[in-house]
Amino acid sequence: MNPLLVPLAAEPGNRALTISLFTAVVAVTLYITSWASRQNKTAADYYAGGRSFSGAQNGLAVAGDYMSAASFLGISGQIALYGYDGFLYSIGFLVAWLVALLLVAELLRNSGRFTMADQLAFRMKQKPVRTAAATSTIVVSIFYLLAQMVGAGSLVGLLLGVKSEGIKAAVIILVGALMIIYVTIGGMRGTTWVQIVKAVLLMAGTVVITFLVLLKFHFNISDLLGAAATKSGHGESFLQPGLLYGKDFTGQIDFLSLGLALVLGTAGLPHILIRFYTVPDSRSARRSVQWAIGLIGVFYLMTLALGFGAAALLNTGKGSAVADSKGNVASPLLAESVGGGAGSLGGAILLALIAAVAFATILAVVAGLTLTSASSFAHDLYANVISKEKPTEKQELRVARFAAVGIGAVAIALAIPAQKLNIAFLVALAFAVAASANLPALLFNLFWKRFNTSGAVWSIYGGLVSAVVLVIFSPVVSGNGEKSMITGTDFHWFPLSNPGIVSIPLGFLFGVLGTYLGKDRSSEKRYAELTVRAFTGAGAEGPAKH
Template identity: 55%
Template sequence: MNITYLAQESSSGNPILNMAVFLVFIVGTMAVVMRAGKSTKDASDFYTGGASFSGKQNGLAIAGDYLSAASFLGIVGAIALNGYDGFLYSVGFFVAWLVALLLVAEPLRNVGRFTMADVLSFRLRQKPVRVAAAFGTLFVSLFYLIAQMAGAGSLVSVLLDIHEFSKQAIVVAVVGIVMILYVLIGGMKGTTYVQMIKAVLLVGGVGIMTVLVFIAVKGGLTSLFDMAVQTHGASQTIVEKGYEATQILEPGLRYGKTEISKLDFVSLGISLVLGTAGLPHVLMRFYTVPTATEARRSVTWAIILIGAFYLMTLVLGYGAAALVGPDKILAAPGGANAAAPLLALALAGPIFMAAISAVAFATVLAVVAGLAITASASVAHDIYNAVLRNGQASEEEQVRVSRITVIVIGVLSIVLGILAMGQNVAFLVSLAFAIAASANLPTILLSLYWKKFNTAGAVASMYTGLSAALILIIFSPAVSGAKTSMLGENIDFAWFPLSSPGLVSIPLAFLAGYIGTMLGTPDNLDDLQAEMEVRSLTGVGVEAAVDH
């Protein structure tokens, strides 16, 4: 039998078998969460796991947090359909860690305690900065959650062969409910252990798939690329769905045909590279280790795992193009997001597909749990405690507010995730990166490295970056006016030509921070500025409380 078309001749496997494997993973990880949850007693345990993890453990957890549904489902699908241009997501997501390692990881761990706002408000006025930082955290987390929910809906829909929108919506709702339970029961400790387990399983599973792809094509990369070009070039669906070319080894299949698409590519690249250092749920992981040295070590471990994973996505993406084909991928529930599980089915049958999909499902659960904790910590620690209660709220109150926030965020992400089910999750996550790079990163860098930076500059930078990114996304082809838009091409209110807003919103945020600082009143907090500089560079006084 010609293995190139094996996937086309197969179904999605046995739904009962698929769900049985899923349940084993869910029950197993829930057992881990419940055991860890028994030691979650105070706010430090709930938010940061008591800062008790080693650099190696935290590196695994960071990889588990970062390698989301976008990394596995979205990128493999993007490469399978768009070839070289799809691989740009892998490059951007990986290179971004160099920015995080060199500029952010160590000083952030030295200055902060629970959240990103601890750093931003250290030498500035607490209330206005914490409120602005909380808004940035909430919107980044929400956009990231939407992508994960959409990925989960696509994944389970493929396994159960569900095409009806209403049934897919039920799947997304169930994922959201399980995620809420994970966080409410286990907090950061339980979530971290699940992320470590998931990182090992995901990287290991992708490694096995990579080996199987080379065995299937009976050769190396050259044989794989030749087969991918042949299968991709024979597809009529590519043209029908709005994809412009059949040659997937050359740049320009998605970006580069027009001047606007070239700018869109630059905008996407800037957002991906700068976004990681502004992602609140990734930054929060630096507080789960006891020292800045362990924070650096954890990033090193994360880079090794993440780099290996993204290199293998190249093989899996072209493997899906060769062995599954774009027709089968685009016809499946979830579209591009179905490429990875369909490749697993083509390589080793329904049991392997169920196992790989269960790992991907655990990936979604772990990532959304981490996001939910980050959002809830921002509301409870930054808004409720620091702003509404003037720092007088007890740890029990903060944890209670956090858990209420988890429920609210979970419900909201379920609703928006249902609306975004047809989108490639890698693209959806890129929007979250753009918001993080616009709303958070400029203020983090200016706060850490510019002595004159003041509260007026911080507030101006965060609100300008956040509002610019959100407005440009809403009025871009990502939402309306194109075949690939969330609302389709029949609804068109897009006036901003780029799908990714980073090219405009990130410079605006830096500019607003500079102008706000120049025009604003100095904070006259020189002692705190000096203390922050010493702590960020040396780590002296790390254990001291930051709520002053």
């Protein structure tokens, strides 16, 4: 067993403390979910929290949704292992939020009701567009869910001092069961309050660790970076580009692909976009964005201290706990280190607290993702495509709850073999799929008068299929030794780990081709009405049908 794991595994008191804090976090979130379930009386309550959240509340929830396990665990781990190149994830995620704000967020909120497909189907044929949008939403959500569940497995494996894949798989199943409970009982109201609580806890925990790391180096950033470079074993190259990306031409293209996926991906992530349906008006949407930008910006700056602090204070070499987890446990181990070290009471308390916060982060994000995909299945596929008669709200909500169970089961099944991958990297794949499948259709629908049903369907399916196929035949799945999801075989032919640089332009290209080759014509009247809705919010609460 790795020596870094022995103290936690060997000391029952530490383990009891950890389990107690975990239990407390789960109990609090379950109470919130139970309370929220009593407030859910209509579809608007379940899907959009009754549109009752203030700008500040929704801003906290948006930040809570966005600052996922990929940010807290994955990015800090990438920085700890790869220095400068790892920090590029922080930059990409932060810039991506600004792109989403400028291009999509408020316009989408004004022109839809419950799901992304409401906006797309407003001036198109309902069935084909809603089917495509719902399919894309579910696939993107499952990709994102994988990252959160892998993070949960790594976290609990660390705290219990085990490396067993079987125990980590059991943790993934437990997280999946909890997220299904949150979604089926609490809906958007419960999920939002869980995310608010989680955002406050995560920011507080990150501030504490950042302060303690900087205190170790007398608040001298130069000393921190110098110690990280020396301890990493890479020297000055640790603080320069090229340690992870850019070693050869393929690596440089892979880096460009990653950057493109990160910057454009958020604007196509359904679970982020539907958060803007929970506020009563455009003014609240803008205020929630201001809160979110402030919180997210500060948080990603602090990932510098987490990542470089881990590199400076922990063993990140081959065979270490950090390296074996692909960096996913760097932040919790850093908390233990600055709290007094392995085996100390302070270290155990801080480790348990940060791990509990990280677990709350995972629970909140998986609940939001599952709710998004279940809502899309029930509202878009069942209510508007599958059902021959318009279902009642009660029937639609029952279907949403069953869909949450099914989607949770699929995510669990896929997350178990993905345990060897860094979770920030897994999220980058979700960003690539979202940017390829959803973003082209959303932008064309908002800003291109001629865009039609064929264009929307071609764009969504073209971007989705190209992104997923390229991932399947990339080094992520096979051909990269122990770093691949499937070992012992090699069927990859696509050289890049992130498909964004190919699949995102294909999504736009398919949208153009479908628009010009399709026989249907877009209604100029409907486009004008959509434009008024998007830019003014007039009629945004009305049904998006024709």
